[in-house]
Amino acid sequence: MSALELIDTEYSGNAWKVRLLAGLVGVPLARRTVSIVDGDLEQPWFREVNPFLQVPVLRTREGTWLAESMAILWYLGAGSAYVPDDAAAQARTLQWLSFEQTLHMHNFAQPRLWVHLRKTMSLDDPKVGEWQKNGYVALGMMEAWLAAQPYFGGEHPTVADVALYPYTAMAGEGGYQLTEYPRVQAWLKRIESLPGYQPLLQKDTQ
Amino acid sequence: MSALELIDTEYSGNAWKVRLLAGLVGVPLARRTVSIVDGDLEQPWFREVNPFLQVPVLRTREGTWLAESMAILWYLGAGSAYVPDDAAAQARTLQWLSFEQTLHMHNFAQPRLWVHLRKTMSLDDPKVGEWQKNGYVALGMMEAWLAAQPYFGGEHPTVADVALYPYTAMAGEGGYQLTEYPRVQAWLKRIESLPGYQPLLQKDTQ
Numbered sequence: 001m002s003a004l005e006l007i008d009t010e011y012s013g014n015a016w017k018v019r020l021l022a023g024l025v026g027v028p029l030a031r032r033t034v035s036i037v038d039g040d041l042e043q044p045w046f047r048e049v050n051p052f053l054q055v056p057v058l059r060t061r062e063g064t065w066l067a068e069s070m071a072i073l074w075y076l077g078a079g080s081a082y083v084p085d086d087a088a089a090q091a092r093t094l095q096w097l098s099f100e101q102t103l104h105m106h107n108f109a110q111p112r113l114w115v116h117l118r119k120t121m122s123l124d125d126p127k128v129g130e131w132q133k134n135g136y137v138a139l140g141m142m143e144a145w146l147a148a149q150p151y152f153g154g155e156h157p158t159v160a161d162v163a164l165y166p167y168t169a170m171a172g173e174g175g176y177q178l179t180e181y182p183r184v185q186a187w188l189k190r191i192e193s194l195p196g197y198q199p200l201l202q203k204d205t206q
Numbered sequence: 207m208s209a210l211e212l213i214d215t216e217y218s219g220n221a222w223k224v225r226l227l228a229g230l231v232g233v234p235l236a237r238r239t240v241s242i243v244d245g246d247l248e249q250p251w252f253r254e255v256n257p258f259l260q261v262p263v264l265r266t267r268e269g270t271w272l273a274e275s276m277a278i279l280w281y282l283g284a285g286s287a288y289v290p291d292d293a294a295a296q297a298r299t300l301q302w303l304s305f306e307q308t309l310h311m312h313n314f315a316q317p318r319l320w321v322h323l324r325k326t327m328s329l330d331d332p333k334v335g336e337w338q339k340n341g342y343v344a345l346g347m348m349e350a351w352l353a354a355q356p357y358f359g360g361e362h363p364t365v366a367d368v369a370l371y372p373y374t375a376m377a378g379e380g381g382y383q384l385t386e387y388p389r390v391q392a393w394l395k396r397i398e399s400l401p402g403y404q405p406l407l408q409k410d411t412q
Contacts, residue, residue, distance in 0.1 A: 051347050052309065062294055068308075071301035078293030087284030088268055095277035102274075102307055103258065141257050 004076075005030040005059040007049065011117060013109060013166040014069040015056040016200050021073050021162045023198035025080045070097045073159040082159050089153060096152040096160035099141070100167075107135030108167040111174030123175045132175065139181050142168070146183035150190065157194060165191050166200070210282075211236040211265040213255065217323060219315060219372040220275040221262040222406050227279050227368045229404035231286045276303045279365040288365050295359060302358040302366035305347070306373075313341030314373040317380030329381045338381065345387050348374070352389035356396065363400060371397045372406070 006022075006029045008015030022029045034040035034055065041053050050057040050067045057065050058072045066072055077083040084090050111128045114121035121128060142164070145152065152160040169188055171178060178185050191197065212228075212235045214221030228235045240246035240261065247259050256263040256273045263271050264278045272278055283289040290296050317334045320327035327334060348370070351358065358366040375394055377384060384391050397403065 051350060052305065060294060060297075064294075066297055066301060068301045068304035070304050071297045074300050075293055075297035078296070083293075087281055087289075088266060088270075090284070091266075091272055091277045091281035094280050095272060095274045098274035098276050098307060099258065101304060144257060 003030050003059075004028070004061065005032060006056055006072075007032045007034060007046075007058075008056045009034055009036055010201065012055055013105070013112075013170060013200075014054075016166040016198075017069050017163050018056050018058065018072050018076065019201065020165065020198045021076050021082060021159065023196040024157075024162065024194055025077060025082060026196060027076055070101065070159075070163060073097075073162060077159045077162075081156055082162065084153060084158060089158075093153045093158045093160045097163050099138075100160070100163045103134075103141075104138045104164065105167050107131045107138060108171050108174050108176070111135075112167075112170055115175060116173040128175065135171070135174070135176060139168075139171075139176075139178070139184060142187075143181045143183050146187055150187070157191065161187075161191060170200070209236050209265075210234070210267065211238060212262055212278075213238045213240055213252075213264075214262045215240055215242055216407065218261055219311070219318075219376060219406075220260075222372040222404075223275050223369050224262050224264065224278050224282065225407070226371065226404045227282050227288060227365060229402040230363075230368065230400055231283060231288060232402060233282055276307065276365075276369060279303075279368060283365045283368075287362055288368065290359060290364060295364075299359045299364045299366045303369050305344075306366070306369045309340070309347075310344045310370065311373050313337045313344060314377050314380050314382070317341075318373075318376055321381060322379040334381065341377070341380070341382060345374075345377075345382075345384070345390060348393075349387045349389050352393055356393070363397065367393075367397060376406070 004027065006015070006018055008031060010033060019029065034046070040046060041055070047053065049065050052067045054067060056069060056072060057067050058075065060066050060075060066075055074083055084093060111131050115123055115128060149155060151157045152164060165188065168184065210233065212221070212224055214237060216239060225235065246252060247261070253259065255271050258273045260273060262275060262278060263273050264281065266272050266281060272281055280289055290299060317337050321329055321334060355361060357363045358370060371394065374390065
């Protein structure tokens with residue numbers, strides 16, 4: 001068995017999901033931080049590690065490399081309450097993991113990247129308007145769901161909450177206002193009060 | 207316990223995934239086919255069923271509605287060899303389920319929709335070129351993976367293969383050539399020879 005090692009980048013919301021879950025379930029992770037700007041993801045060694053050319057990627061206990069944040073969350077959460085046991089609860093958790101990847105993340109990650117981090121786009125760019133339009137639809141779906149249960153998997157936090165947390169928490173960096181989504185705001189606070197919660201690592205705090 | 211009921215549309219590759227798995231694992235599904243063109247997904251009854259406003263959606267044995275094809279596959283495959291037991295194999299399966307949703311499907315579904323089904327775009331449209339460029343990258347990743355094992359989950363077919371099959375099998379409808387991907391072609395044939403395999407339902411064969 002080799003040690004768990006996470007390859008990530010600074011500021012990556014997808015990598016934050018993994019560090020957050022590791023903190024919540026108390027699993028130690030070795031970390032190696034690479035730079036997208038410096039071209040690390042195009043190096044031959046990284047192509048061997050992850051042919052999808054993305055971070056995060058995890059070296060598992062079996063010594064193989066695992067890509068895709070939802071797969072990494074499932075692996076690290078296995079055996080804890082963050083990955084439910086029964087098929088119906090697992091499927092509900094996967095519904096929200098898939099929602100995050102297909103209807104949610106992009107609309108928050110893109111304006112944050114171009115407006116807040118790279119500063120090559122302004123908030124009044126039509127592309128930002130399109131992302132925000134779809135992002136607010138996603139927030140509306142989350143608000144409606146949280147009317148009936150405190151977490152996306154039901155009564156207890158699961159990997160679905162961990163996956164949805166980072167980009168929702170950073171929505172303001174893409175110009176979003178959460179004032180009309182009080183249940184989403186309360187859910188963010190519930191996640192932040194869980195024992196083992198981890199904040200985003202910025203470059204200067206690593 | 208209520209009966210399993212699938213709401214789908216004709217020609218939907220995502221719905222095909224679900225019918226294919228149901229055939230492979232021998233689970234009977236009641237079906238209700240709706241029409242996107244006729245606006246069925248915008249009706250109030252459908253908004254109640256699936257706030258994500260997408261097909262397919264499954265009424266589970268517990269009587270609730272489950273959205274997102276990967277979640278539906280996980281639910282229907284639970285207890286069969288199509289959803290592996292151990293955490294490492296589950297995570298590997300999820301890696302490919304996520305790949306299909308984020309790096310694969312879009313690049314095949316979009317040219318098929320606009321060029322083949324709606325016929326409002328031609329194969330030499332720059333958008334089609336962009337989808338195909340990314341789609342061929344995805345095919346290259348699949349070809350490389352299949353050099354070392356016959357299926358995406360490893361030695362046996364899993365829900366990852368079922369998810370990747372429909373849009374890869376229909377790649378030609380979006381103008382793709384699979385001649386340079388012999389392992390992908392052989393894998394398609396392996397899926398088609400599995401007992402219980404189901405073809406795509408066309409409107410006139412329902």
